Amino acid sequence: MGLTRTSLRGDTLAVDFEVEPNDSPGTAQVASLPFVVQADIDRNDLGTFNSAIFWNQDNSDQEAQDWYTFTLDSQTAVAIHLDFSGSPTLTDLDVYLFNSTANTNIDYSVADNAGTGVYTETLSTTLDAGTYVLGVQAFITTERVTYSLSIQ
Ligand SMILES: [Ca+2]
Numbered sequence: 356m357g358l359t360r361t362s363l364r365g366d367t368l369a370v371d372f373e374v375e376p377n378d379s380p381g382t383a384q385v386a387s388l389p390f391v392v393q394a395d396i397d398r399n400d401l402g403t404f405n406s407a408i409f410w411n412q413d414n415s416d417q418e419a420q421d422w423y424t425f426t427l428d429s430q431t432a433v434a435i436h437l438d439f440s441g442s443p444t445l446t447d448l449d450v451y452l453f454n455s456t457a458n459t460n461i462d463y464s465v466a467d468n469a470g471t472g473v474y475t476e477t478l479s480t481t482l483d484a485g486t487y488v489l490g491v492q493a494f495i496t497t498e499r500v501t502y503s504l505s506i507q
């Protein structure tokens with residue numbers, strides 16, 4: 356949608372913008388792989404409860420606020436990378452990967468970003484053909500923050 360990201364080799368990849376509302380698995384933004392999206396999130400945004408999602412005293416709702424979905428035609432090695440560098444020091448976002456109905460948590464990345472000072476989350480996994488949903492949780496935010504999510 357008008358933006359591209361260029362690697363040192365000169366490869367380019369289109370960058371999409373987040374389309375809200377994407378607050379639930381049912382309204383997840385469709386990601387066509389390879390996919391890169393620019394988005395924003397705040398812990399007070401509407402989200403969807405899932406018991407697999409971690410909670411803390413700042414965010415006791417076990418919700419993911421932004422949801423994405425993608426479909427694989429065949430078994431694929433998938434790399435998911437969330438980057439929210441430049442966010443305030445206390446910011447902690449996490450990602451959770453589910454099956455198509457979000458009743459099974461396949462994997463998650465929940466680094467203590469404020470503790471490490473590294474504001475990324477990464478998941479690498481090989482998935483069978485099928486449809487998946489990915490939830491991004493604002494575990495701790497002190498203000499609305501922007502992130503880039505790539506799925507490829
Ligand atoms: Ca959002």
Ligand SMILES: [Ca+2]
Nearest residue numbers: 448449465466
């Ligand atoms: Ca995190």
